[in-house]
Amino acid sequence: DCPGKEGTGGRKRNLTLLRNKLYMGQRRRTEPVVESTTTAGDHGNLRRSQSDRTEYSQKLQEKMAPQVVSFTPATSPQEDEEEEVSKRMMARRVKIITELMQTEKDYISDLDLCIKEVIQPLRNKQIARFDVDGLFSNIELVHQLSAKLLSLLEEATTDVEPPMQIIGEVFLQIKGPLEDTYKIYCYHHDDAHTMLESYEKDEELKQHLRDCVQSLK
Numbered sequence: 345d346c347p348g349k350e351g352t353g354g355r356k357r358n359l360t361l362l363r364n365k366l367y368m369g370q371r372r373r374t375e376p377v378v379e380s381t382t383t384a385g386d387h388g389n390l391r392r393s394q395s396d397r398t399e400y401s402q403k404l405q406e407k408m409a410p411q412v413v414s415f416t417p418a419t420s421p422q423e424d425e426e427e428e429v430s431k432r433m434m435a436r437r438v439k440i441i442t443e444l445m446q447t448e449k450d451y452i453s454d455l456d457l458c459i460k461e462v463i464q465p466l467r468n469k470q471i472a473r474f475d476v477d478g479l480f481s482n483i484e485l486v487h488q489l490s491a492k493l494l495s496l497l498e499e500a501t502t503d504v505e506p507p508m509q510i511i512g513e514v515f516l517q518i519k520g521p522l523e524d525t526y527k528i529y530c531y532h533h534d535d536a537h538t539m540l541e542s543y544e545k546d547e548e549l550k551q552h553l554r555d556c557v558q559s560l561k
Contacts, residue, residue: 441501441509449494452494455483457560461559461560462559463476465555465559471552473546474549479540485528486525492521493522
């Protein structure tokens with residue numbers, strides 16, 4: 345029971361209590377400030393702010409996520425209609441070229457028959473009053489030129505895609521020979537027609553013509 349020690353212990357306890365009181369006082373002074381500034385409206389603002397941040401984060405993730413890209417280009421109704429028109433025109437062009445070539449084949453076949461079954465037999469008969477070359481003019485040259493035209497058409501279309509078939513170039517290439525050949529044929533046409541009418545009035549010559557025509561059947 346030493347008074348000195350007791351006084352010293354009491355002072356230490358008093359200092360400890362004083363520190364605790366100061367600490368508690370600081371807490372009291374700071375806590376009300378936070379509570380006073382955090383009103384009901386502020387809580388709502390905090391919650392909205394957190395919601396906004398969450399929504400922003402979601403949108404950011406959506407933007408950053410890899411997007412599925414479609415490689416099929418969208419076409420407008422006008423583009424579809426133009427494509428359909430183009431297809432119809434190409435189909436029509438193919439049909440015209442096919443018919444042109446078939447017509448040329450039929451024409452060559454008719455000329456071939458005429459030469460083999462009519463012209464050659466009449467020449468072989470050597471009829472004095474019958475002018476074979478005058479009647480048929482340069483039809484054999486027409487036959488050769490038609491065969492050449494068909495050959496060029498086949499060359500321009502065989503194993504060639506329809507859009508790449510350049511038919512106009514064929515006719516430009518053979519334009520000169522066609523003009524020269526048919527000028528001669530057309531020039532002698534009226535004379536040949538007049539000659540044929542006169543031969544039909546002669547029974548002997550008419551019979552020769554009839555025999556040739558019959559062979560064609």
